[in-house]
Amino acid sequence: MDKTIHRIAQGYLRFREQFCSESGDFYRQLAELGQKPRIAIISCSDSRVDPAVITNTKPGEMFVLRNVANVIPERTSETAWGVRAALQFAIEVLEVEHFIVCGHSGCGGVQAARRNEMCGPQGQHLEDLSVWLRHLNEKFAPLEAQVNQLEPELHDEFYEKIGIINSLGNLFTFPEIERRVKEGKLQLHGWYFDIKRGELMAYDAPTYSFVPFDSLVQG
Ligand SMILES: [Zn+2]
Missing domain, CATH: 1.10.287 (Helix Hairpins)
Known part of the structure; x- marks a missing residue:
């Protein structure tokens, strides 16, 4: 074997x-x-970011979607069908009460989207990835001036976090999600996992920033 x-x-x-x-x-x-999970989560397909491991949850506790760069496309997108089906199941069948978008440090998908350069190890053009990551590239392009004001070592993290916020925003293009959020039946969360430090940060919408998850747990 x-x-x-x-x-x-x-x-x-x-x-x-x-x-x-x-x-x-x-x-x-x-x-x-x-299964009766109360939580659904989308994370990157990256083998280092396993939602169940990070949260120490058991089978049955979280409904998990994964794709390259944890992208939720807008509902009308032609390439969103797989995500749409999983979302519909989580929201309308399981009726989860929390939906988490979990991004991470060192995300190859986000970095490729940022460069708009989706090539393989031999320099071959990767069409499927290119089409998928266009969802992010379109959002990243207008932010170039803003990101250039940051230290270069912060650029990747900036875009990785923008990717999370973008997916959270796109969840509102799904009418059923928007309705449930307005009725207080569904809460949306954005998480950023720093692989090297083993730390989670949570998106704080009012301040448009990510705060250490530990402070929320203790607070
Ligand atoms: Zn990733």
Whole structure:
């Protein structure tokens, strides 16, 4: 067996062991009752940013969407169907009470969108990624003058956070989401995960800034 798959298989065997000894009842209950998560989250597909790991949540607690650069396109976008379907399920079937957009540091998708340069390792043009990341590039382009006032090492983070705010804004192009937010049935949240520091920041709309998540938890 291939070494990588072997390692995954070993992981599965450990899961099975735990399933048989401790967590079997938990999963049987989930199977019987179905899923009733109160939270939905969209994060980047980046393998380093796993919402369940960051939040220490169990299966059944969060409905998870992932795509390159955690993009929620506007509802009318031609390329939004996968996201639209998942959103509709989360909002109208599961009726989640919280929706989180989680971006992260060192996001290759955001960086590619910023450069408007979606090429592979051999310099080949990547059409599918280019079309997808255009959602962000269109939003980034007008901000160039603003970002140039920042220190260069802050540029990536600036755009990564703008990506989160953009996705939050686009959630309002979905009438059902807008209605539920207005009625107080749904809360929207923006999170930024700093991989190197292992820290979460939360978007604070009134101040248009991200604040340390720890302060919200303690406050
Ligand atoms: Zn990313």
